[in-house]
Amino acid sequence: MNAPPSAELAPLRTLLADACRVLAARGLADGILGHVSLRVDVGRMLVRCRGPEERGLAFTTDADIRLVDLSGEPGAAGELDGGYSPPNELPLHAEVLRRRSDVDAVVHAHPPAVVAADLAGIAIRPIVGAFDIPGTRLAAGGVPVYLRGVLVRDRRLAGEMVAAMGERPVVVLRGHGLTSAAASVEQAVLQSVGVDRLATLSLRVVGAGGTLTDLPAADLAELPDLGAAFNTATAWRHELARAAVDTNG
Template identity: 55%
Template sequence: MTDDRITAALTEAIATACRVMAAGGLVEHVLGHISARAGDHHLLVRCRGPREAGLSRTRPEDIKLVPIQGPAGDLDGWTPPNELPIHTGVLRRRPEVTAVAHAHPPAVVTHSLLDEPLLPVYGAYDIPGARMAAGGIPVWSRSALVTTDELAGAMAEAMGDRPVVVLRGHGVVSAAGGDDPVAAVRTAVLQAFALDTLARVTLAVRQAGGTPRAIGDDDLAGLPDLGGGFNVETMWRHLLTRLPAAD
C-alpha cells in the first residue's frame, strides 16, 4: 500500500474513531481528540474546522497532518486542538506508541475526584478492563488544560509505560502501539471505553452502599486472553453499529 493510501486509511480511521467516542458518551459536544503517528516527524490529529460541529460530526477533512515538534503551520482554516501537547508529548516520549486518544468520560472524571484507585472489581465481565486495572491505573493530579510541553511532560511522567492515565477532574489519555496504526487508533479508544465501564461500575457499587474491592489473584490469573480479533475487531464492529446513520 502506498504512503498516500496509508494516510487516507488512517485519516478515515481517526475520523470514524472520533464519531465512535461521541456516540459512546466518552466525549461531549466539541471536546476530545485522537491522533496517530504518521512517520518519524508528523502525526495526524483531529483539528477544529471552520464549521465546527463537535466530534459526532467529524469528517476526514478535519484530520490534519502536523509536526510532532514545532508549530502546526497553515492548516487552511483548521486549527489544532489546544491540547495538542498531550499527543506530541506522549509520542515524543514513547516511541512504541502509535495512537493517542483524549476523552472526557463523565464517570471517569467523577471517580477521579474521590482520590481513590480504580480496582479490578470484576473479571470476566470485561477482561481487558480487569487486566488494565490489575496493572494499575495512574492518575495525574493536575486538572489543568494541557497546553504546554511542560504540562504534557508531567502528565506523560505520571502515565509512565501504562496504556492510560486519568487526569484528575479532567478526563483520560489512552495510548496504544503496534505495527498497524489503524488498529492502534481503535485500541486507544477501546481502552478508554474499558476505563469508562470500570468507573461506572465502581461508582454504582458506591451509590448502592457497597465498598469496591478487587477480585482475587486466582480469578485474575485465570482470565483468558481472547486476542485482538475479539477484543478489538469484534468490539469495533459492534461500536460502529451504534453510530447514527449518515445525513
C-alpha cells in the first residue's frame, strides 16, 4: 500500500484513523460506511478515503487518511495516488466546514439505534442524569433531525443538512445516521457515542413499556461540568483502549 505524502501531517492522520476504529468498535460505523474529517486550513481537510484494499472503518490505517480540498481534489501532490478517492459524501463534511467557523472536525456515522429511534418517533432527549453528564447536556440543548434519507453527495443536499443542524453539535439524518461536528476529532466522536447511548436507552425504555421523561430542570442544574481532562481526554483514552481490545480480539 502506498504511504501518503505530507509527512508533517502524520500525527493527525493517526488521530483520524484512531477515530474511525473507535466508531467501528462502538458499532456506530459497521462495514464500509462512515467517515471522519479534520480541517487543516481554510481550504483543505484530512478525511478518510476509500482505497483499492478497502476493508471498512474497523481496519482503517493512517494511509487511508488523505488530504483534499473542499471540492475533493488532492490537497497536495500525490494525496490521491494509489487508487484512493474521497467519500461520495465529502460535500457533507465540506459544507459544515464552510458554514461553521466553530467546527474543525466532522464525523458521519450510521448508528442503528439512532436510526431506529428516529424512525420510531423517539427524539434524543435528556432522559438520564449522572449516568452520562455530557450526553445529557448535549440532548438538553436539542438534537435536530434532517428529514431526508438521502446520500448527501452534493452542496445542495449538504446545505439542507447544515441548515437543519443549525448551531447544534449533532444532527440526526432520517433513515441514514448522524453528523457530529466539534472543535476536535475526539469531541466529535464522543458526541456521536453519547447520542447513540441515549438512543439505545430510549429504545430499551420504550420497548419495556416505559415512558420517556426528561430529567427535571433542578436535577440538570445540579450536574457538574467535570472538565475537559475527564470528559474528553480520559474518555478518549478509554475509547482507544476499548477499540484496541476489539480489534485485537
